[in-house]
Amino acid sequence: MxxxxxxxxxxxxxxxxxxxxxxxxxxxxxxxxxxxxxxxxxxxxxxxxxxxxxxxxxxxxxxxxxxxxxxxxxxxxxxxxxxxxxxxxxxxxxxxGELPTTNPLTGDWRADLKAIAHLQRAHMLRHPWLPAALATRRTPGPNTLAFLERALAALRPSGLDGAARLEVFAQLTAFVAGHVSHEITQAAAARSPDRSAAEARYLAAVAADGHHPELAEALASTGRPLTPEATFTRFLNRLVDGLDAD
Incomplete structure (x- = not known):
């Protein structure tokens, strides 16, 4: 032992x-x-x-x-x-057990699903080990089941059957976990100014070498807020708004 x-x-x-x-x-x-x-x-x-x-x-x-x-x-x-x-x-x-399960649902399943995702993100940022732990969990306990029940109820107005609603929630959770893992990694890198400066110089050199025009155009694009919250919301909107409710 x-x-x-x-x-x-x-x-x-x-x-x-x-x-x-x-x-x-x-x-x-x-x-x-x-x-x-x-x-x-x-x-x-x-x-x-x-x-x-x-x-x-x-x-x-x-x-x-x-x-x-x-x-x-x-x-x-x-x-x-x-x-x-x-x-x-x-x-x-x-x-x-920290996740709320009694807050009112709006009946707008996309809006409710986005609200659930924001709750999950904040929750995982409080517990940075959680994304890795969730990758191997297969036995939801009572608190996890309560939040799952809430998510499935939020998805009921979508018209999806039960199996599809489970799939959507699993997809959403995987997205949030992956994004939070990336956020944590990026935040750690940002605490090293030398590394951040070196990465910026490298990308600028790649964009200027003439061999990566698509990347150069992407890097030159401006106008989008790059805060972690704004980036998460933008990606989340693309995911949820693109879900097929048929």
Missing amino acids: AGKESETVPDDGASGAAGVDPEQLWLRSAERRRGRRPSFSREAITAAAVALADAEGLDAVTMRRVAAEVGAGVMSLYSYAPDKETLLELMVDHVS
């Missing part, structure tokens, strides 16, 4: 959530705790793991580190989360 404790939570989907039993995790978890009151709660352990991931990234989330954060023995954590894949499932659903 000690060897496993030093491993980080995988984020490449190699083992994925295939080993997590969703019935055991979400439907039978309440049956586990009987008898003497436990010293720790699954919620406290999950919150500690989320705080670690927020501050240091997923690589910081190990059973040993989480145990230290809550003042527990490492072995005791395994009765709450038998492996780190399960812990990551719990983390994803824990933060999903």
Whole structure:
């Protein structure tokens, strides 16, 4: 067991959530705790793991580190989360509880879908590890299901059948996760002025070499706001406005 404790939570989907039993995790978890009151709660352990991931990234989330954060023995954590894949499932659903699910819908499914996407973006920016974690999740918990239910309700006026609405929401979430990952990478690069200046000089040289006229024209275009929020909104509008409701 000690060897496993030093491993980080995988984020490449190699083992994925295939080993997590969703019935055991979400439907039978309440049956586990009987008898003497436990010293720790699954919620406290999950919150500690989320705080670690927020501050240091997923690589910081190990059973040993989480145990230290809550003042527990490492072995005791395994009765709450038998492996780190399960812990990551719990983390994803824990933060999903931050997403609103009772705000009124307008009945304009495109507008409601865009509002949902903006909520997702803000949510993922608060938890920068979330886009990578979502790439391997297959067992939505109660908080995740509540937000999914809300999204499907928002899409009902579109006339799409249930399967198509699920596909649209999956497509939207994948778009938001990919865009947020790019935003985070770009923000990190912008904190290095030397690198940003070098990239600008390189692109200017490429645009002027005569071999890339399409790129030169694109780089010369002006008038569009380039703030992260504006760029996200522009891409989102293209995605949602282009959806076929037939």
